[in-house]
Amino acid sequence: METDTISAISTPMGEGAIAIVRLSGPEAVEIASGIFKGKDLNEVDSHTIHYGKLVDPRTDELVEEVMVSVMRAPKTFTREDIVEINCHGGMVSVNRVLELVLGNGARMAEPGEFTKRAFMNGRIDLSQAEAVMDLIRAKTDRAMNVAMKQIDGRLSKMIQDLRQDLLQSLASVEVNIDYPEYDDVEEMTNELMLTNTKKVHAEIERLLQTAQQGKILREGLGTAIVGRPNVGKSSLMNTLVHENKAIVTDVPGTTRDVIEEYVNVRGVPLRLIDTAGIRETEDLVEKIGVERSRQVLKEADLILLVMNYGDEITEEDEKLFEIVRDLDTIIILNKTDLQKKINTERLREIAGDAPIVSTSLIKEEGIDELEDSIKDIFFEGELDTGDMTYVSNVRHIQLLNQAKSALEDAMNSMEMGMPIDLVQIDVTRTWEILGEIVGDTVGDSLIDQLFSQFCLGK
Ligand SMILES: Nc1nc2c(c(=O)[nH]1)N(C=O)[C@@H](CNc1ccc(C(=O)N[C@@H](CCC(=O)O)C(=O)O)cc1)CN2
Ligand SMILES: Nc1nc2c(ncn2[C@@H]2O[C@H](COP(=O)(O)OP(=O)(O)OP(=O)(O)O)[C@@H](O)[C@H]2O)c(=O)[nH]1
Ligand SMILES: [Mg+2]
Numbered sequence: 057m058e059t060d061t062i063s064a065i066s067t068p069m070g071e072g073a074i075a076i077v078r079l080s081g082p083e084a085v086e087i088a089s090g091i092f093k094g095k096d097l098n099e100v101d102s103h104t105i106h107y108g109k110l111v112d113p114r115t116d117e118l119v120e121e122v123m124v125s126v127m128r129a130p131k132t133f134t135r136e137d138i139v140e141i142n143c144h145g146g147m148v149s150v151n152r153v154l155e156l157v158l159g160n161g162a163r164m165a166e167p168g169e170f171t172k173r174a175f176m177n178g179r180i181d182l183s184q185a186e187a188v189m190d191l192i193r194a195k196t197d198r199a200m201n202v203a204m205k206q207i208d209g210r211l212s213k214m215i216q217d218l219r220q221d222l223l224q225s226l227a228s229v230e231v232n233i234d235y236p237e238y239d240d241v242e243e244m245t246n247e248l249m250l251t252n253t254k255k256v257h258a259e260i261e262r263l264l265q266t267a268q269q270g271k272i273l274r275e276g277l278g279t280a281i282v283g284r285p286n287v288g289k290s291s292l293m294n295t296l297v298h299e300n301k302a303i304v305t306d307v308p309g310t311t312r313d314v315i316e317e318y319v320n321v322r323g324v325p326l327r328l329i330d331t332a333g334i335r336e337t338e339d340l341v342e343k344i345g346v347e348r349s350r351q352v353l354k355e356a357d358l359i360l361l362v363m364n365y366g367d368e369i370t371e372e373d374e375k376l377f378e379i380v381r382d383l384d385t386i387i388i389l390n391k392t393d394l395q396k397k398i399n400t401e402r403l404r405e406i407a408g409d410a411p412i413v414s415t416s417l418i419k420e421e422g423i424d425e426l427e428d429s430i431k432d433i434f435f436e437g438e439l440d441t442g443d444m445t446y447v448s449n450v451r452h453i454q455l456l457n458q459a460k461s462a463l464e465d466a467m468n469s470m471e472m473g474m475p476i477d478l479v480q481i482d483v484t485r486t487w488e489i490l491g492e493i494v495g496d497t498v499g500d501s502l503i504d505q506l507f508s509q510f511c512l513g514k
Contacts (some may be wrong), residue, residue, distance in 0.1 A: 061087060062165035062173075063101035063157045066148050066513035072145030077153045078513060079139040079162055080170055085126055087161045088139040091195070092124060097139070102128035112156060116258050120144065120153055134170055135177035165241045168510025172503070175495065181212050182495025182506070186449055189510055190274060195318040196325035199274045202446045210445045211452070214263070215493050218256050222487045225252040229480050242476075249479060250470055256486070263447050270448030272357065276318055276327030277434060280352045282380075283373050285332075287311075288390040291417040292362060293330040296321060296427075302330050314352065322431040329356065358433060359385040365414070366394030369402055377406045385410040386429050392416045453508075455493050462486040 061081025064183030068076070079087060089097040094108025104126060108118040113217040123142040132138045143153050157165055166172075168189075175185045187206035194200040197199045205211075225248050232419060281289045285308035293302045301312055315330040331352050359380050363373065387407050389398070393416040403412065411429050415422030447453055466482035 059264040061162045062169055063162035064165035064170075064513035065154055066140075066170075067145070067150070069147065071147065074142050075145040075150040077141040077143065077150060077157060079141075079157060080132075080134045080136045080173060080445065081162075082137060083161055084137040084139045085128070087157060088141065089122055090160055090432070091119075091156055092122075097124065097126055098129055100126050102126065102131075105142075110153060110156060110396055111304065112145075113160065119156055120149055122153070127264050130177075133179075134173040135179050136173060144302070165513065166508065167512045168507035168514055171510060171514055172507040175503075175507075180207075180282065181209075182503070183212050183215070183449070183452065183493055184209055185495075186451070186506065187211075188514070190448065192511065192514070194274070195276060195327075196273075198320070198323060198325055199276075202270060202273050202448055206448075207443060209301075211447065212494050214259075214445060215361065215490050218259055219487050219490050221252050221256055222483055225249045226480060226487070229476055232476065241346065246448055246470065246476065249476070249483070250467070253466050253470070253483065254464050257460065259465065260456050260460045263445075264453065264460065266444060267447045267453045267456070271450075271453075272434075272444030273325060273446060276325040277357045278329065278356045279357055279360060279430075279484050280329045280356035281360045281362060282331050282353065282376060283388075284364070284370065284376075287362045287364045287367075288417050289362050290315075290330050292360065292388065292390070292415075293328055295417050295420070295423060296326070296328060321427050324431055324434040326358075326430070344453075352507065353383065353434050357384065358430070359383050360388055361385055361410075362388045363396075363398065365389050365391045366397050368397050369399060369406075374406060380410075381408065383435055384448060386433065387424070388426065389414045400465045452488040452493050455489050459486045459489040462489060 059082065061079055061083040063077060063079045066076045066078040067508065085097055090113055091110050092106075092108050093111050094106060097106065100106060106124050106126070108122060108124065110122055111117060112119055112201050120143045125138075125140040127140075129136050141153055141157070149201050171180075171185050171188055174180050175182060180188075184207050187203045191200060191203035191207060194203055225245075228245045228248055232242050252289040281292055286306070290302035290311050294300050294304065297317045301317050302315050311330055311332045314332070317328045317330075319326050319328055323435070329352060352474045361376060361380060363369070387403070387410050388413055389400075389403070392414050410431075413422055413429055415426060417423075447456065458460045462485045463481050466479050466486070469479045469482065488497045492502075495503070
C-alpha cells in the first residue's frame with residue numbers, strides 16, 4: 057500500500073459546468089475535512105456526497121462552494137480512501153481548490169497514478185488498466201466496445217486460463233522428475249505437454265488473428281481519398297461524415313492540407329483522409345504531388361480513388377492506378393449526372409480487382425452502394441456478432457507473438473525427442489511472457505512507463 061495521498065484535477069482543463077479534484081490515499085478524508093466547512097467529513101457514511109464550503113484553514117478565507125463525495129476503502133476505484141471535490145468548472149476555481157488540497161497534505165499525482173494504484177492494489181490487472189486508457193481515447197462506438205470488454209476482464213481471463221494450462225503441464229513435469237521410476241508417468245507427461253502446448257498455441261494464433269481487426273477498431277481504418285483535382289474528393293468526405301467539414305468549390309486545387317475525420321460507416325470506423333488533388337502542373341505532378349500522395353497511400357488501409365465520369369482518363373489517373381495496384385481500393389466513379397466522357401472499358405481494365413461504384417454526390421446517388429462496399433471490404437463478407445474478444449493493444453500483440461514463437465520452440469523440441477526439461481524451459485518462458493500482458497511478471501520500469509502515458513488525474 058502507498059502511504060501518501062495524491063491529488064489531481066480529474067476533469068478536462070477549460071471552462072465547464074463542474075470540475076472535479078480527486079484525492080486518493082489514507083489521508084484523503086482527513087485532508088478534505090480540514091478544508092471543508094459544513095460538517096465533519098470523518099463522520100459521514102462511505103459513498104455519500106455533501107454540500108459545503110471550502111476554506112483556507114490558515115486565513116479562514118472562503119475559497120469555493122462545493123459538493124464533496126467521500127468513498128472509503130476498499131470499495132473504490134483505487135481501493136484506497138477517495139474524496140472527490142466537485143467545484144465550479146472554471147480554470148481559476150479548480151486550480152485554487154487543487155492548490156488548497158496540495159497545501160494541506162496531499163501530493164500532486166503523476167499521470168495515470170490513480171489507475172496505477174488500482175492496479176497496484178489488485179483491483180484491475182495491467183491489460184484492464186491499459187483498456188481504461190483505450191476507452192478514453194476511443195473515437196468510435198466499436199472502439200469503445202472493445203475497450204469496455206477488456207476493462208471487464210475478458211482478455212485477462214483468457215490469458216490467465218492459458219497460463220493455467222501451461223502451469224498444469226509444468227507441474228506434471230515436476231511430478232515426473234520426482235518419480236522417474238514410473239515409466240507411464242513420463243509418457244503421460246509428454247502427452248499432456250504436447251496437447252496443452254498445441255491447444256495454447258492454437259488459441260494464441262486465434263487471438264492474433266483478431267489483432268489486425270482490433271487495431272483498426274481502435275484506431276479506425278485509415279482511408280485515403282485520392283484522385284485528380286476537382287473530381288469530388290472533398291464532396292465525398294462531406295457526404296460520408298454527413299457534415300461540411302471540407303471546403304468544396306469548383307476551383308481545382310481547393311484542398312491544400314490533408315483533412316482527417318473520424319466516421320462510422322455501417323459499423324466500420326473510418327479515419328477518413330481528404331488529400332489535395334494531384335495537380336497537373338508538370339514538375340509538381342511528377343515530384344511533390346505523386347510523392348505526397350504516395351506517402352498518404354502507403355499509410356492507408358483503404359483507398360477511395362475518385363474518378364470523373366464526365367472526363368477522360370488522363371495520364372495522372374493511370375499513374376494513380378499503378379500506385380494503388382496492390383492496395384485495398386474502391387474506385388468511385390463520380391459525377392454520373394454529367395455527360396459521359398470516360399472510357400468505362402479502359403477503366404475496368406486498369407481497375408483490376410477493385411470494385412467500381414458509380415456515384416453522383418451532388419444528386420446524392422450511389423452512396424448506399426459505396427457504404428456497402430466499404431463494409432464488405434472490412435468484414436470480407438462475414439459480419440461478426442460483436443461478441444468476440446479482440447486484441448488491440450500493440451504491446452499485447454508483441455507479447456502474443458513472442459509467446460507463440462516460444463511455444464513453437466517447445467513443440468519443435470518435443471517433436472525432435474529432446475529431454476523434457478528443455479521443453480520445460482520454453483513453456484516456462486511462454487508462461488512468463490503471457491504474464492506480462494496481465495502484469496503478473498513485469499518490471500517496475502515498464503509499469504512506470506505505461507502509466508506515464510495516461511492522462512493527468514486518471
Ligand atoms: N466521479 C467519478 N466518476 C467516475 C469514476 C470516478 O473515479 N469518479 N471512474 C473512474 O475511472 C469511472 C468509474 N469507474 C469505477 C470503477 C470502479 C469503482 C469502484 O469503486 N469499484 C469497487 C467496487 C464498487 C462497488 O461494487 O460498490 C471495487 O472494484 O472494489 C469506482 C469507479 C467513471 N466514472
Ligand atoms: N456535376 C457534379 N458535380 C459534382 C459532383 N460531386 C462534386 N461535384 C462538384 O465538383 C466540384 C469539385 O468538388 P470538390 O469536392 O471540391 O473536389 P475535390 O476533388 O476535393 O477538388 P480539389 O480539392 O480541388 O482537389 C464542386 O463544384 C462540386 O460541387 C457530382 O456528383 N456531380
Ligand atoms: Mg478537395
